[in-house]
Amino acid sequence: AKRDAKAQAKRDAAEAAAAKRDAQVQAKKNAAEAAAAKRDAQAQAKNDAAEAAAAKAEAKRDAEEARKQAQEQKKQELAEKKKLQLEKAVNARTTQQKKQQAEQAVSKASRGVTISLFGFGGGKSDSEDSPTVSTTSSAPPRGVPVISKWKQTRDGSITGVISGSGAFSDGDPVTTSPIKGSAVGGTVVVTKSGSKYFLDGGNAPAKANNGGAAKAAANARADAAQAAREKAAAAKQLVAEKAARAKEDKQAKAAAAAVAKKLAAEEAKQAKEAKAAAAAAAKAESAEKAKQNKQAQVKQTAKKQEAQATVAKAKRGGTISLFGLGGGDKAEPAPAPAPVPPKKQQKQSKPSASAPNGVPTISNWKLNGDGSISGLISGSPNFRAGERITTSQIAQGRLESGAVVKTGSGSKYFLS
Numbered sequence: 001a002k003r004d005a006k007a008q009a010k011r012d013a014a015e016a017a018a019a020k021r022d023a024q025v026q027a028k029k030n031a032a033e034a035a036a037a038k039r040d041a042q043a044q045a046k047n048d049a050a051e052a053a054a055a056k057a058e059a060k061r062d063a064e065e066a067r068k069q070a071q072e073q074k075k076q077e078l079a080e081k082k083k084l085q086l087e088k089a090v091n092a093r094t095t096q097q098k099k100q101q102a103e104q105a106v107s108k109a110s111r112g113v114t115i116s117l118f119g120f121g122g123g124k125s126d127s128e129d130s131p132t133v134s135t136t137s138s139a140p141p142r143g144v145p146v147i148s149k150w151k152q153t154r155d156g157s158i159t160g161v162i163s164g165s166g167a168f169s170d171g172d173p174v175t176t177s178p179i180k181g182s183a184v185g186g187t188v189v190v191t192k193s194g195s196k197y198f199l200d201g202g203n204a205p206a207k208a209n210n211g212g213a214a215k216a217a218a219n220a221r222a223d224a225a226q227a228a229r230e231k232a233a234a235a236k237q238l239v240a241e242k243a244a245r246a247k248e249d250k251q252a253k254a255a256a257a258a259v260a261k262k263l264a265a266e267e268a269k270q271a272k273e274a275k276a277a278a279a280a281a282a283k284a285e286s287a288e289k290a291k292q293n294k295q296a297q298v299k300q301t302a303k304k305q306e307a308q309a310t311v312a313k314a315k316r317g318g319t320i321s322l323f324g325l326g327g328g329d330k331a332e333p334a335p336a337p338a339p340v341p342p343k344k345q346q347k348q349s350k351p352s353a354s355a356p357n358g359v360p361t362i363s364n365w366k367l368n369g370d371g372s373i374s375g376l377i378s379g380s381p382n383f384r385a386g387e388r389i390t391t392s393q394i395a396q397g398r399l400e401s402g403a404v405v406k407t408g409s410g411s412k413y414f415l416s
Contacts, residue, residue: 001292002293004289004370004393005286005289008282008285008286008392008393009283009285009286011390012278012281012282012285013282015278015389016278016279018387019275019278019382019383020271020275022271023270023272027267027268030260030261034261037253037256037257037260038257041250041253044246044249045249048243048245048246049246051242052243052246055242059232059239062231062235063232065228066228066231066232069224069225069228070225072221073221073222073225077218095149140164140198140200141188144164144196144198145162145163145197146163146164146197147160147161147162147176147197148160148161148163148200149200150200153175156178157176157177158189158197159175160173161173161174162174176197177191177193178191178192185199186199186200274382274383277382278382281409281411284409285392285408285409288409355379355404355414356404359414360379360380360414361378361379361415362376362377362389362391362415363376365415368390371393371394372390372391372393372407373390373391373394373399373413374390376388377413391407391411391413392409393407393408394407394408399415400415401416402415403415
């Protein structure tokens with residue numbers, strides 16, 4: 001029994017050492033996985049930082065381009081403004097000169113002579129524009145805008161400089177929709193859309209639409225600058241989104257590393273507890289066997305002392321029966337025991353197909369010479385599924401598949 005206890009303690013120590021080695025291997029594996037996850041997170045953060053830097057540089061280039069476009073637009077607007085002012089000054093001088101020439105021609109002409117005013121009213125008398133009519137201007141009706149320096153184009157619309165309008169500033173160049181009837185200076189004309197205008201005497205300069213063209217060019221440049229600003233804002237937004245994604249990825253990987261570390265610590269703790277439980281079980285079993293051996297020794301010593309006392313009390317030459325006192329001559333035959341009535345044969349329970357709840361299963365098992373069983377265990381909180389173990393000596397149960405056996409230490413196993 002003492003040898004069995006030592007053998008069992010040795011097996012338990014080997015199992016605990018194997019569990020410890022497995023826990024160390026698993027902890028190293030978890031640490032390696034956590035380190036790999038950390039390296040991946042660092043590499044990803046580095047890539048995200050590089051992308052963010054590239055996006056930031058691109059946004060800076062776009063902003064610089066937008067600034068240059070804005071400067072170029074401003075320069076073009078200034079140049080256009082100067083050009084328009086120069087054209088207005090030239091047109092004003094030309095109109096003044098023609099007016100002076102007309103006045104001189106009229107003052108020098110004899111009474112009743114017909115004077116040709118072609119060339120004094122401005123504008124060309126070609127096939128593109130019908131000749132304008134200038135008469136002595138009268139006061140315009142209240143609320144009717146005045147168009148001066150006007151001319152009528154081929155489609156019947158009027159082009160000139162407007163004043164007295166709530167929709168335009170005084171001096172703005174305009175072009176109406178086609179009018180109804182003829183265009184006569186000093187009269188009110190009505191367009192096909194129903195608008196009314198008073199036509200002042202004189203025609204508009206040939207390039208009266210330059211202000212509109214300048215505005216169109218300015219609008220185009222403003223649109224280009226706005227598009228550049230929107231592009232720069234989109235690039236900035238992209239940088240912010242990439243930075244946010246990089247931060248989220250970093251937090252997720254840090255959380256995964258923390259979970260892996262916690263799992264490794266939990267597995268190490270479980271392995272330590274399993275080792276402590278195995279050591280405690282082995283110690284308890286050894287103590288129980290030592291107790292049983294001690295009790296057996298006490299009984300044997302008591303029996304020996306009883307035999308010695310009996311021999312000492314016997315008379316010389318007397319016959320002493322040593323049966324049951326530790327050996328000696330054969331004793332007289334004891335009376336035959338009364339026959340025991342036969343017990344009713346109990347029905348043997350059929351082997352179970354599955355293990356009861358909480359009972360570990362040993363598969364591919366074999367019976368060893370010392371009465372223990374070796375095999376692959378599963379369903380045990382102290383060992384991994386599929387780990388090979390050797391139990392202590394079997395004390396109860398049938399040694400067949402589908403049966404539950406019990407060791408001398410009280411552990412139960414289901415034989416599969």
